[in-house]
Amino acid sequence: DIQMTQSPSSLSASVGDRVTISCRASHIMNNYLHWYQQKPGEPPKLLIYHGSRLQTGVPSRFSGSASGTDFTLTISSLHPDDFGTYYCQQSSSTPWTFGQGTKVE
Amino acid sequence: QVLLQQAGPDLVRPSQTLSLTCTVSSGSIISGSFYWSWIRQPAGGGLEYIGRVYTLGGTNYNPSLESRVTISLDSSKNQISLNLTSVTAADTATYYCAKGGGLLDSWGKGTRVTVSS
Numbered sequence: 001d002i003q004m005t006q007s008p009s010s011l012s013a014s015v016g017d018r019v020t021i022s023c024r025a026s027h028i029m030n031n032y033l034h035w036y037q038q039k040p041g042e043p044p045k046l047l048i049y050h051g052s053r054l055q056t057g058v059p060s061r062f063s064g065s066a067s068g069t070d071f072t073l074t075i076s077s078l079h080p081d082d083f084g085t086y087y088c089q090q091s092s093s094t095p096w097t098f099g100q101g102t103k104v105e
Numbered sequence: 106q107v108l109l110q111q112a113g114p115d116l117v118r119p120s121q122t123l124s125l126t127c128t129v130s131s132g133s134i135i136s137g138s139f140y141w142s143w144i145r146q147p148a149g150g151g152l153e154y155i156g157r158v159y160t161l162g163g164t165n166y167n168p169s170l171e172s173r174v175t176i177s178l179d180s181s182k183n184q185i186s187l188n189l190t191s192v193t194a195a196d197t198a199t200y201y202c203a204k205g206g207g208l209l210d211s212w213g214k215g216t217r218v219t220v221s222s
Contacts, residue, residue: 032207034207034208034209036209042214043201043203043212043213043214043215044152044201044209044212045212046208046209046210049207049208049210050208055210087151087152089152089209091206091207091208094154094165094167095154095165095166095167095168095169096154096207097154098151098152098153098154099151100151101151101152
């Protein structure tokens with residue numbers, strides 16, 4: 001299985017801050033890496049797919065990048081609606097696996 | 106995005122079978138080639154891939170659950186089903202159905218299932 005290691009596990013940020021979340025894969029993989037946002041009591045919401053492609057309807061302050069086995073989600077300027085938990089997920093090989101999550105509070 | 110409506114019991118006895126359904130209310134579940142997946146999340150925990158079914162045939166399961174899980178399509182009801190046999194307390198979680206083959210772009214609201222006697 002490809003293990004996905006996210007960091008940090010949590011972070012404290014303020015509205016307007018630039019936020020960066022990292023996800024490292026245990027094996028070399030292609031860019032089949034996706035990012036989700038989850039709020040309490042809700043299902044995850046797809047933000048970024050294939051490493052850097054913005055899902056329809058997602059604000060442009062969200063962006064994704066990749067370098068080898070390292071993937072990054074960036075929120076350029078944190079909005080009040082952006083607080084929650086973020087997960088990365090790989091679909092390069094089965095079983096698909098998720099990072100352990102990063103809580104933005 | 107499609108609307109996915111989940112149904113099933115919120116309490117299952119140990120050693121019994123957990124059965125959930127996911128009804129797609131917009132469009133046919135078999136029109137086109139894509140996947141329908143099940144994901145679960147224990148309370149306060151992370152996300153775990155359970156498996157998926159392909160509209161053109163075939164399934165894929167997480168090896169950790171493969172001996173106990175079946176995912177199937179019922180095109181007459183426009184439903185995706187999940188069956189998980191011989192459940193234990195470790196199977197207590199919120200179960201989500203989702204559309205996608207890799208990236209998961211539409212999710213059901215989730216069904217919280219507790220395994221307890």
